[in-house]
Amino acid sequence: MGKNSIFLALIAGALVLFQAKAQEFTPEKMWSLNRISGTTGSSNEEWMIYQSTKTDYTVNKGKTSTFLVELKTGKTSVLDLNGAWNFIWNAENQLVFLQSEGSEIRLKSLNPSNKEVKILHHFGTTQVEGITLSPDGKRFATLEPLKIKQTVKDIYPDLPQTSGRIETDLMYRHWNQWSTAEVPHLYWYESSTDGGFTKKADVMENENFPSVTGPFGGIESVCFSKDGQTIFYSTKKMSGKTFAQSTNSEIYAYRTSDKITTVLSSAHKGYDTNPAINFTGKTLAWLSMEKDGFEADKNRIRIMDLESRQEKDLTASMDISVNEFAWHPSKEVIYFTATTKATKQLYSIDVKSGKIQQLTSDRCDYVSFSVMKDRILLERQDMIHPTDIWIFTPKTGLNEQLTQANKEELKGIAEPTVQEKWITTTDGKKMLTWVIYPPNYDPAKKYPALLYCQGGPQSPVSQFFSYRWNFRLMASQGYIIIAPNRRGLPGFGQEWNDAISKDWGGQAMRDYLTATDSCVAQISSINKDKLGAVGASYGGYSVYYLAGIHENRFKAFISHCGLFNLESWYGTTEELFFANWDIGGPYWLPENKELYAKNSPHKLVDKWNTPMLVIHGGKDFRVPESEGMQAFQVLQLKGIPSKFLYFPDEGHWVTKPQNSILWNREFFDWLNTYLK
Structure with a gap:
């Protein structure tokens, strides 16, 4: 083959790689999506209004547009209503809303037929x-x-x-x-x-x-x-x-x-x-x-x-x-x-x-x-x-x-597939577990897998499209996701929902391990030597707890805003009704000592031996930052490969665009280091 042929072949190969890369679903692509909200229709069924926010992560902010749709014809108008919110259709099917203009707020109305806007009240700077x-x-x-x-x-x-x-x-x-x-x-x-x-x-x-x-x-x-x-x-x-x-x-x-x-x-x-x-x-x-x-x-x-x-x-x-x-x-x-x-x-x-x-x-x-x-x-x-x-x-x-808000943004990007699996738990119950496969999944290949641990602890692993924990994004990086609706999650009856309270480290942990073991046994494409576990809040707690009981199943952990020491957490969290109900109340009461000893992850650190990324926000008052800092300090002192990702301006959730991009880059860098 001549030099020119070799050169052209290299260029062609590079273009194929570039095009493949360009068609991946990435954190940057996720943040470019149009986010629909505030959909409301007039009672006479003639009009619909909604808003869509488009974020430019390079400038760390988004722009919200307001759309008015004539439902009979589908005709859509973009309204010049910057800073408008709280849309209400009144009895005359006129649109009433609040609008910020500089430092002042006004109450206005809009006639959908002719787009005429009237000021109803000035609130001034209130x-x-x-x-x-x-x-x-x-x-x-x-x-x-x-x-x-x-x-x-x-x-x-x-x-x-x-x-x-x-x-x-x-x-x-x-x-x-x-x-x-x-x-x-x-x-x-x-x-x-x-x-x-x-x-x-x-x-x-x-x-x-x-x-x-x-x-x-x-x-x-x-x-x-x-x-x-x-x-x-x-x-x-x-x-x-x-x-x-x-x-x-x-x-x-x-x-x-x-x-x-x-x-x-x-x-x-x-x-x-x-x-x-x-x-x-x-x-x-x-x-x-x-x-x-x-x-x-x-x-x-x-x-x-x-x-x-x-x-x-x-x-x-x-x-x-x-x-x-x-x-x-x-x-x-x-x-x-x-x-x-x-x-x-x-x-x-x-x-x-x-x-x-x-x-x-x-x-x-x-x-x-x-x-x-x-x-x-x-x-x-x-x-x-x-x-x-x-x-x-x-x-x-x-x-x-009615809408395809992200048709162009997602055009040409291969999609993961989602499977519903029912798994028998250690106590003979049936547990729904979602399995999300990477785009262009090949069952003949081997893939690393992630156990997703949900927070709450009573929040469902439903069909949510989250901009914080995004299953499409995880699967698009080449991972099979195992997402069990373990004990404590709603949607399966109140008994299943209530079972988590005062038993955080019990049946829910067994459910996680059962889901992992069952999927590894039933899905031959999962590489059992490349398993990770990730989660936030109670899911972050779950990661800390699993790190002490997993018996070398997992090769990498990521805990976001997880509870590490339940005694110190009780002394710093704000909604004590939650701690009293779910944990059992103050740690100093004699009747609670066994509950804290059984359920607190910090009691299991002698068995920790697996690399872990710890993430926390400085404005997280539900699970204060000291929980993540304690866990990271243990990891460092035990010589376990570890990293602490800290956001002083974020709370329980990471919501700012560039902070989220950083979060995702570090998240996948950590997983790729230990699972690929």
Whole structure:
């Protein structure tokens, strides 16, 4: 072969390699995807609005675009609404929303037919968190900050530069934020004769509690009665140690005419959240848990006849837990989603008859929905495909895809495949385990495999498309993923869900090892000498625990924000109700000593011998950074190959684009070093 032929062959080979590389699903490609959110349809079924965020990781931020769709024709318009959020369709099928403009926030409306925008109210620089409308649109309620206590600088005005904090009670930090002197309070406004709105009152006047329960509760916990005269809201009117140790939120009814507040849910001791009124105005529904302190209790839909105050649990006959629900705009029907067999499906309840019907059964997660007159808009995703919008007709069962938000971004990229396996556990139960195979999988080849350990501990390994733990991304790097729905995960009945509490290091660990051993035995393409285990939160705890009991099954571990020493964790975590329920309570109580000794991974470090990457965030107050630091220190002192990846500006989740890219690069570099 001549020199030119050799040169051309090399060039051709390089091009093939380059094209193959370009068609991989990489962390950078994942961050380039369009992320759909906020899908909502007008009740007359003529219009749909949604937002899509496109991230440029090179500048470490994303841009959100707002799309208006005429459902009859499919005509789509991009709206010039930078900084807009909290979209609501009012009774006249006009779009109402909040918009930030510089340092100020305004309430606006948009006519979908001619795109005319009107300003309804100026909030000025008040940091409004959200709004909800009365059914007739003449009133609205907002969440706004209210100062309830002095700051250090108020106490010592001659020390304006001090950064010190003075705490005298618990819950001084939550999730990823330190408490401030302000809490969100609920205010209501009424339309005025000049066409604007006037602020009327603080719904919780003289009460120094937040009007919604953080860290994730918001305006969805608030609604008006049909006549707009009553505001229903959910919160936990507690503070300090009591707040930290209880989940007993309540549903309150505030009468605007005389400012009298009534508790509606006092019979129930767990979370009561998300009140919603039906179209007649006679029935209130909400989500309800029975057990105080148990955040993963069965989530029920309760209804109350507002005249008789009679209650009913609509989901009493079903062994499932509800994710979210919504009333039909003109029928006595409630729609809801729930996790079942590691997927999230849509259901309906005929309120009069009590009949419950599962409406979908696809291998996917329906993560959000919006009910219109005859059809329902669904946000749908699965392990391989990011969120798109579908439209479902309950009467016929027809389910049609409306968007292909990432058609171009994913064009030409080979997809992994997902298999559902049912594995027999050590106690004779059946456990659903997802197995995700690499793109272009060849069963004749050998592949390294990863055991994925889920967090929660009561969070399902459903068909989620996560931008933190992405199965498509892992499989696309050449790994077979073993993802068991081990003990403690919802979707398989409350008994399975509850079994994890106070037994963190027990049956769940045996489930992990059973899933691993079964897949190795049944899938000949798994290289049993190239196994790794990865996970976050309780999954990170699982990695620490497995490191002491795996008997050399695994050759590499990665623990993200894992619990290492349960005693030190109990002394630094914030939501003590969770620790009290799931671990058993304070470590200093004599009756708990055996539980801590049995379940804490730090008791097993004498058996650690496997390379481990430890990852933690400095703003993680659920599992504070010292847990990761302790584990890394043990690894270093024992001479075990190890690395500590630390993000001072991240919490329990890594959410900033470049931090996530770094996370993924280090994640796969570690696995490739020890498993390839």
